[in-house]
Amino acid sequence: MDSGDDIHDANDIESLNEDIESLNDNYDNYDDDAAAADYFDDDDDDDTHPAKSRRIEQSFTILKESDIRQRQEDDIRRVAAVPSIPHGAASILLCHYNWSVSRVNDAWFADEHEVRRTVGLLEKPVYDNPADAKELTCGICFEAYPLSEIETASCGHPFCFSCWGGYIGTSINDGPGCLLLRCPESACGAAVDQDMINLLASGEDKDKYDRYLLRSYIEDNKKTKWCPAPGCEHAVNFDPTGTGKDYDVSCLCSYSFCWNCTEESHRSVDCGTVSKWILKNSSESENVTWILAKTKPCPECKRPIEKNHGCMHMTCSQPCRFEFCWICLGAWRKHGGSCNRYESGEQNETEKRREMAKKSLEKYTHYYKRWASNQSSRQKAVADLQEMQSVHMKNLGDSQRQTELELKFITEAWLQIVECRRVLKWTYAYGYYLPDNEQAKKKFFEYLQGEAESGLERLHHCAEKVIQVFLSDDPPSPSEEFNDFRKKLTELTNVTRNYFENLVKALENVHDGNPCDLDKRPWGAGAMMNEMKE
C-alpha cells in the first residue's frame, strides 16, 4: 500500500461517523463478493467504495445554544410577519401552539378572535383609565402613582413598576408557567409578554425567563429534544420524514443516542427490546451474582425470590402470588406443612421446575455478562482512543516519521472498535429475547454474531496490543514493520466493519419480518478473513 492510498483512507475517516450512521442503508452493496472485495482492492476509487457511493441524508441536526436562539427568533419573525401580530405576541402564540409556526398560522386565520381570547391578546383595553387622569391607583399596593410610573398589559389594568416586578418575579420563581403569565387582575387574562418582562423584571428574573423560553422551544417542540448526555447543552432537531426507522443521533459531545427512546444508540435492536432489557437489568438483576447466591427463582414465574424470614412457606410478590415451599420449591397447598415426605412423581416435577428456573437465570446471566463486558470494553476503548489522540499520535509521528494524515488509520480503527462494541452489546439483549423455538433464526444470528465478535476481538487486539512495540520508550526506527502494521490494522478495520454490517442487516431483516435466508449468506469477506488468521 503506498502513501497515496493512505491519504485516501485518511479522507475516509472524516466520513466514518456518517458512514457508521448510514451502514444500514449501504447494505445492498455488500450482497455480492465483488463489493466486499473492493475493500481489499488497492485500486478502488470513491465511486465504487460502498460506504461512499451511497451517502444518505442525515435526518438530524445538532443545535448549539446560538443555533437554538437563531431558530427560535426565525420562527417568531415568521409568525410576526402577519401585520397584526407584534414580536412579543408572536412569541406568546408560539408558546401556546408548541412552537409550530404552521399551527399558529392555521389557528389565527381560522378564527383570529377566538385565538386572541384564549391566548390573551386583546385588541383594545377592557379597562378604561380616565383620559385626563394625572395619577392612577395601582391595583396591588393601592397607592397612587403618576402615569409615568404605571404600566399596563393590553387590558389597561394599572399596576406600579414595583408591584409588576414582584408579581413577575413570583411567577418566574414558580417555574416555566411564567411563559403564559396573565394580568394580575382576577379573571382578566390579558397576556404579559417578554417585552413587559424585560421592562419590569429584575436582571436575574429576566435571565431565568429567557432560559425558560429557550427550554420551551426545545421541550415543547415535537421535532427537538435535548441531548441526554449529562452536562451536554446541545439539542437535536430530528426530521422524521428522513429514513424511516433509523433513529440514531450522534451529538457534537460524541454521545450517540436513539431519537425515539433517548436511550444510548442501539441500532439494529428495536426500542422495545432495549427498554425491556434495561428494565430487567435494573429491577431484577442489579447484581446478578448476589441474586444467584442468595435467591431462588419462583417456581411459577421465575422471578428471583429472597427469603427474609424463617418460615418455609413462601409467597411470591404481585401479580404472581404463587405459594410454595422454600426447600423443595413445590406448591405449598400440595404438601401441607412438612417437607419430609418423599413422593417420586411430585419430586420429579418439582425438580423439573427447579431445573427450568435455574436455566432461566443462567440464560439471563449468560447474556447479561456479555452485554456488560462489551459495555465496559466500549468505555475503555473510548478512553484509549482519547489517550491515543492526545498522547501517542505525536510520538508515533516523530518516531515513525509519519504525518498526522498518515496516522489516521489508527483513529479509524478505534472509532470502528467503539462503534462495534456498541452494536455487539445490544445484540446480546436481542439474543436474550430471541424465542427458543426459532432454532434456524437463532443459529444464523449466533453465527453472524460469532463471526463479528471474533473479527472485532482481532481488531481490538491489534489496535491495543500489537501497536505497543511502536509506543515503547525505545521504538524501532521507521521501517517496513510499521507499514506491515498499518496494512494489518487497516484490513482488520475494513473486515470488521464488513462483518458488523452483515450482522446489522440480518437483524433488521428480522424486524422487517423477512425470514432469514440461511442459504444466502452475504459473505465475501469470510474467505479472506480466514487467510488473515495467523
Added chain:
Amino acid sequence: MTSSSNSSRKTLSKIACNRLQKELVEWQANPPTGFNYKVSDNLQRWVIEVIGAPGTLYANETYKLQVDFPEHYPMEAPQVIFMNPAPMHPHIYSNGHICLDILYDSWSPAMTVSSVCISILSMLSSSTVKQRPEDNDRYVKNCRNGRSPKETRWWFHDDKV
C-alpha cells in the same frame, strides 16, 4: 389563639403592612355584607365572623374565618381557614381547611381579604347539601401535625358547588 402556626411565620414586610392598612381602612368604610371584623392590634392575623346568608342552608349560622398573612402578602396568598367548628360543606374539611382555588394556585395579588370573603360566602350559599368532603377523614389525618392548607396539593372539587 393558637400560636403553633404563628410562631414560625416571619413578620410582615413593609409593602405588606402598607397594603393591609389600606385594606383595613377600606373594610371599615365598606365591610362586605355578611362579615364582621373587630380590629385587633394584630395586623398579621384577622379573625372574621361569617354569617350564613338568608335563604341558604347556613342562614342564621355564624362561623369564624382565621386569615393569616405571609411576609410577602399580597404576592403570596393569605392562609384562610375556618375556626372550629367549621361549617358542614362538601368543600370544607372538619379541620377548617377550604378547597377553593383562589386561596392557592389561582391567587392573584390584585385580590383582597374582602374579595376572598365574598368568594367563600358564595361557595357556602350555593351548597345544596350539608356534608363533609368524601376524603375528609384521610385528609384530616394527614394534616395532624399542624400542616398548613397551603402545603396541600389541591385537586379542586368541581366548582359548581
